[in-house]
Amino acid sequence: MTTPPLTRREEMAVVAARLLRPKERVLVGVGMPNLAANLAKRLHAPDLVLIYESGILDANPETLPLSIGDPVLVRDALATISMLDLFSNYLQTGWVDVGFLGGAQVDRRGNLNSTVIGPYDHPAVRLAGSGGAADIAACAQRLILMLPQDRRHFPARVDFVTSPGHPATGRRPDGRGPAWVVTDMGLYDFDSTGEMRLRALYRDETVEAVQAATGWPLAIHPHPTRVPPVTPEEYRALRALQQARGGPRR
Amino acid sequence: MQWLSAAEAVSEYVKDGQTLYLAGFTHLIPFALGHEIIRQRRRHLTLCRATPDLLYEHMIAGQVADQVVFSYAGNPGVGLLPVFRRAVEQGTIGIQEWTHFEMVARLAAGAAGLPFWPLNTLDNELTERRPRPRVQSPFTDDQVAVVPPLVPDVTLVHTHAADDAGNLYVDGLLGDIREAVLAGRQVVASVEQRLPAAQIRATRLTLLLPAFRVASVSVEPWGAHPSYVFGQYDRDTAFYRDWDERGRDESAVESWLDEFVYGLASRADYLQRQPPGRLSALREAAGQ
Numbered sequence: 001m002t003t004p005p006l007t008r009r010e011e012m013a014v015v016a017a018r019l020l021r022p023k024e025r026v027l028v029g030v031g032m033p034n035l036a037a038n039l040a041k042r043l044h045a046p047d048l049v050l051i052y053e054s055g056i057l058d059a060n061p062e063t064l065p066l067s068i069g070d071p072v073l074v075r076d077a078l079a080t081i082s083m084l085d086l087f088s089n090y091l092q093t094g095w096v097d098v099g100f101l102g103g104a105q106v107d108r109r110g111n112l113n114s115t116v117i118g119p120y121d122h123p124a125v126r127l128a129g130s131g132g133a134a135d136i137a138a139c140a141q142r143l144i145l146m147l148p149q150d151r152r153h154f155p156a157r158v159d160f161v162t163s164p165g166h167p168a169t170g171r172r173p174d175g176r177g178p179a180w181v182v183t184d185m186g187l188y189d190f191d192s193t194g195e196m197r198l199r200a201l202y203r204d205e206t207v208e209a210v211q212a213a214t215g216w217p218l219a220i221h222p223h224p225t226r227v228p229p230v231t232p233e234e235y236r237a238l239r240a241l242q243q244a245r246g247g248p249r250r
Numbered sequence: 251m252q253w254l255s256a257a258e259a260v261s262e263y264v265k266d267g268q269t270l271y272l273a274g275f276t277h278l279i280p281f282a283l284g285h286e287i288i289r290q291r292r293r294h295l296t297l298c299r300a301t302p303d304l305l306y307e308h309m310i311a312g313q314v315a316d317q318v319v320f321s322y323a324g325n326p327g328v329g330l331l332p333v334f335r336r337a338v339e340q341g342t343i344g345i346q347e348w349t350h351f352e353m354v355a356r357l358a359a360g361a362a363g364l365p366f367w368p369l370n371t372l373d374n375e376l377t378e379r380r381p382r383p384r385v386q387s388p389f390t391d392d393q394v395a396v397v398p399p400l401v402p403d404v405t406l407v408h409t410h411a412a413d414d415a416g417n418l419y420v421d422g423l424l425g426d427i428r429e430a431v432l433a434g435r436q437v438v439a440s441v442e443q444r445l446p447a448a449q450i451r452a453t454r455l456t457l458l459l460p461a462f463r464v465a466s467v468s469v470e471p472w473g474a475h476p477s478y479v480f481g482q483y484d485r486d487t488a489f490y491r492d493w494d495e496r497g498r499d500e501s502a503v504e505s506w507l508d509e510f511v512y513g514l515a516s517r518a519d520y521l522q523r524q525p526p527g528r529l530s531a532l533r534e535a536a537g538q
Contacts, residue, residue, distance in 0.1 A: 030327050053350060054275045054425050066487050067326030069276025071480055071536065074422045082424045083275065083300070084358050087351040092370055115347075120379065126338040128330060130376065131301075131322030135351040138372035161375040 006230055006238065008184040011202070012146060013039060014234050015227055016100070016182045019144055024097040025049040025090075027136055028059075030068050032146050033100030035241070038064065042237045051096060053132040055081045063244045087132065091139045099140030101133050105158040106147055108196050108216050110165025110178030112137065113158040120160060130162050137163035142179035149183035155215040166194025185210050187227055191219060200225045251416035251461045256468040256517065259438050260286040263404055263465055269296040269319075271357075271402035271434060272305060275425020276326050277480060279305050280408040282440050282473035282517045288312035289511055298402060300353045300426045301326065304476065304493055307333040310343060311503045312511065317344035319400070321353040328490050332497030347376060352397050354426055359399035360433030366396040404465075405434025408473045409458055410482065412439065413447035416461035422480025431459045440470040442479055470517050472529065484535035486528070 016036035022045040028037045041048045050059040054069040058078035065072045103112040118124030147153045165178045171194040181188040187200040197219040211218050284305045298319040311333045323334050337343040359367035384393040409418045431437050476486035496502045
């Protein structure tokens with residue numbers, strides 16, 4: 001049997017899954033965050049609590065949903081609650097440990113843009129907007145950001161601050177805010193001043209290539225490492241998750 | 251509460267220039283009622299929804315709206331909303347934009363009859379452009395950001411069932427539905443089925459809204475297609491995926507509206523036009 005290698009996007013999901021700890025409450029978006037969170041649940045964190053902003057508490061999806069309101073998320077969930085209940089009484093009060101966010105642009109402070117490319121009043125590209133992203137960025141205990149890395153996605157200044165990162169003056173005083181950035185080139189954390197910092201590279205990447213894909217002079221950890229390769233166990237869990245085609249539950 | 255057809259309900263309760271909220275986050279989106287609004291060519295509406303979704307794509311293309319009030323203008327799980335995007339980029343529609351939390355907080359204020367609703371989140375570029383005032387707590391030193399109430403003239407909703415009295419019942423994902431119906435001055439509902447109260451109370455369907463808050467109910471099977479009704483039929487993800495391409499082409503959107511909205515007298519005709527096997531597959535996927 002052939003075993004096709006993981007795409008870089010799939011590898012990003014594996015790297016992000018490793019950042020989740022057992023029993024954490026994770027607010028999950030569609031796409032890579034969804035893959036990452038469901039993968040962690042099938043590996044080292046089976047008790048991970050998946051929360052979706054549509055109002056789903058402790059989802060246990062059999063298959064990967066297309067959207068965050070899909071029926072597969074509801075079928076084995078602990079509960080469905082109203083969005084007001086979720087945002088007011090769980091997110092706002094700090095009960096969400098990890099928020100996952102993507103976007104069109106991120107800057108060195110972890111400010112994210114998912115609203116517009118170009119000026120707001122005369123947009124070159126009108127994007128989807130915040131949804132819950134700005135609320136999640138404000139209230140989750142820590143954030144994992146996931147974006148492909150190039151100069152378009154990593155500009156010196158984002159066109160619009162949809163979800164604020166660390167202030168220009170230093171890290172967020174409440175200890176929250178962006179903790180990790182997972183890209184298709186490397187893994188980043190934020191240093192004591194709140195500046196994004198290269199922490200680890202995928203095996204075939206170089207610091208030069210990563211810098212060339214970044215719109216500002218990149219801070220680099222004193223001892224950057226290599227992202228450990230995907231293990232056979234991680235590989236199998238990811239493929240199983242993608243190939244799951246469970247029929248409807250009755 | 252009165253039992254009306256969808257056409258009668260829209261004709262009686264939806265007027266030009268009103269502020270409408272067609273509720274439902276991915277789930278239970280009232281497509282049948284929205285299509286009826288297009289068919290009756292209402293104009294100058296302010297359309298509110300946390301997630302405009304494909305329903306507001308159809309309604310914007312049908313030229314019923316002057317303004318959209320929203321918090322996430324994406325095609326869930328697929329990408330962007332091409333009709334909305336074109337209208338905003340070309341400046342042919344006004345927008346008023348919030349976060350999800352702010353949207354449901356605005357509805358909560360409207361539902362509770364309060365002049366504002368407090369929330370504890372950070373300022374961002376949206377709140378710089380559209381200042382979000384803070385009020386001083388009379389009890390502590392805290393300052394809290396507040397948002398204004400949202401009170402739709404009409405909230406339109408699709409639910410699993412109504413009993414004979416017109417009480418509305420739902421199951422599964424709630425999203426923004428509960429706040430939206432409670433905030434609406436009038437509530438116009440369509441339902442999958444009308445059932446005896448005793449049968450509803452024997453199941454796990456929960457009350458969404460008592461009949462005394464409901465203006466009218468219309469029985470519209472498949473009234474939420476291509477979104478879904480939990481336990482009844484699944485989401486038509488192929489339709490959502492196909493829209494990504496169809497929506498980019500103005501003439502393709504026009505001909506879709508001609509075929510599936512303007513050219514039809516009712517929802518029953520719409521169902522007749524679906525590709526063979528599509529609807530039964532969605533029923534089966536929901537475990538029916």
